[in-house]
Amino acid sequence: MTKQEIQQEQALRAFSPALELPLRHVLLRLADAPPQVLLLEGGAESARTALARWWAALFNCSARSAQGPCLHCPDCLQIAAGEHLDLIAVDGRISNKEDEENPGPVRALTMERIQILRRQLGEAPHGAGRRVVIMAGLEAQIRTAAANALLKTLEEPPEHSVFVLLAPQREQLLPTLVSRSWVLTLPWPATAEVTSTTQEWEDALAHFLEEGAGWFERTAVRGLELACVQDLVLACQKALAAVLAGHATDRGLARCFAARLDAHGLYAAGALLGRMQDALQYTVNPALAADALATELYALLRTSRN
Secondary structure, three states, rough: OOEEEHHHHHHHHHHHHOOOOOOOHHHHHHHOOOOOOEEEEEEOHHHHHHHHHHHHHHHHOOOOOOOOOOOOOHHHHHOOOOOOOOOEEOOOOOOOOHHHOOOOOOEEOOOOHHHHHHHHHHHOOOOOOOOOEHHHHHHHOOOOHHHHHHHHHHHHOOOEEEEEEHHHHHHHHHHHHHHHEEEEEEEOOOOOOOOHHHHHHHHHHHHHHHOOHHHHHHHHHHHOOOHHHHHHHHHHHHHHHHHHHOOOOOHHHHHHHHHOOHHHHHHHHHHHHHHHHHOOOOOOHHHHHHHHHHHHHHHHHHHOOO
């Protein structure tokens, strides 16, 4: 394969989760008069990231059509790789040490980075489009000085720049951030109808989180398929979303989260489930992943309100 073919294949992988979302058509209608702060919540993290990149490509694609960006021009390829001069990406979950030792296209969200960002926003974009700033992991920065500095930056964003905030649920962000945003909710990853087997594992996890018993004996005897663990993580995310939205039910997982997690614990649970969802995209042992999920959730529920 040629270098260009490799780049095009990488770009297709980067954008593909967004291409499956009908919500792209909503963004197309918004593009001519875009909100200066767009909040993408819900769905899988990979879908949120891909849709944010697609939004950036929509403004900067040199061959944009009525259907959206072409996804194969130099601008689109650079955006897919995170290398476009008018694309800035930061993540509050990246540590300062990691950022210094292995800087990549997505940088840590620090006071220094916010100061650099504010200087960049005072300059015109390098190309003919708009500068797009993608911010993820803000739930990990909710009580930091960087979060306060970010609020000041968003108060009067330049006309030639737009922000995209990414979060599992809007309730995990500062209310002042949400109030400044145009919110678009992505659908949850498609799953088949809940089977009796999946429901059994969900009930078993809820029992373990409440009683601290039965889980490891079960996983030692009965193995889990990867799809079942993915459904289990999704069930936890839906239960967490219900609690954050104030719609908790008496179902096991939602009941556990509502009873034992304070505000900080809810944010931590969301981050944990996001990491687990990402990990399941790679080659992992499903049973070990399920045990790790149960163990970390159990520990979190026991420390959140102490």
